[in-house]
Amino acid sequence: MASTPASSRPSALIGWRVLALVYDMWPVIAMWMVASLVFTVGFTMSGHASRENIAPFSALQWVLWLVCWLITGAYALLSWRRGGQTLGMRPWRLKVVADDGVSAPVLRALVIRFAVGSVSLLLGGLGFWWAWVDRERLTWHDRASGTRMVRLARR
Numbered sequence: 001m002a003s004t005p006a007s008s009r010p011s012a013l014i015g016w017r018v019l020a021l022v023y024d025m026w027p028v029i030a031m032w033m034v035a036s037l038v039f040t041v042g043f044t045m046s047g048h049a050s051r052e053n054i055a056p057f058s059a060l061q062w063v064l065w066l067v068c069w070l071i072t073g074a075y076a077l078l079s080w081r082r083g084g085q086t087l088g089m090r091p092w093r094l095k096v097v098a099d100d101g102v103s104a105p106v107l108r109a110l111v112i113r114f115a116v117g118s119v120s121l122l123l124g125g126l127g128f129w130w131a132w133v134d135r136e137r138l139t140w141h142d143r144a145s146g147t148r149m150v151r152l153a154r155r
Helices: 014-045 059-083 107-122 126-132 140-145
Strands: 094-098 147-151
Touching: 014 059, 014 094, 014 126, 059 107, 094 107, 107 126, 107 140, 107 147, 126 140, 140 147
Parallel strands: none
Antiparallel strands: 094 147
C-alpha cells in the first residue's frame, strides 16, 4: 500500500477521538485496579487494619495517583510506539503519526503528546474541543507534539 500525503489523509474528528478514549478507559481502569490492589495489600501488611482505607489526600494516595498516571502513560506510549494505535483506536481506524501524516512519531513527541493531553483532560477536555475550531482539526497535544491523529481508509 502506497503512502498517502498528509493533506489527503483526514484528521480524526473529535467524535472518533472521544469514542477511542472511552474504549481505552476499560483496560486502563483494569490496570489501575491492579495497582490499587498492590497498594492496598502493602498498606494492610504494614500494620493497618484490614478495613482501614488509605487516607484521602495523604502522601500515599498521591503516590497511587502518580502510579496510575504513569501506568496510563506507559499503556499509551507503548501502544503508539508499536503501531500508532491503542486498543481503543483500532475499531475506529485511528492512528497517531508524525506531522507529515505518514511516518511514525519519535518517542519524545509521544511523551509530549501524552503530557499535554493529560493537561487538556484536566481542563475539562479543552484541548480536545479545540479541534472544532482549529483549521486543520488538530488538538493541543497534536500541535504541541508535532503529531496528528489520522483516520485510516477502509481495507
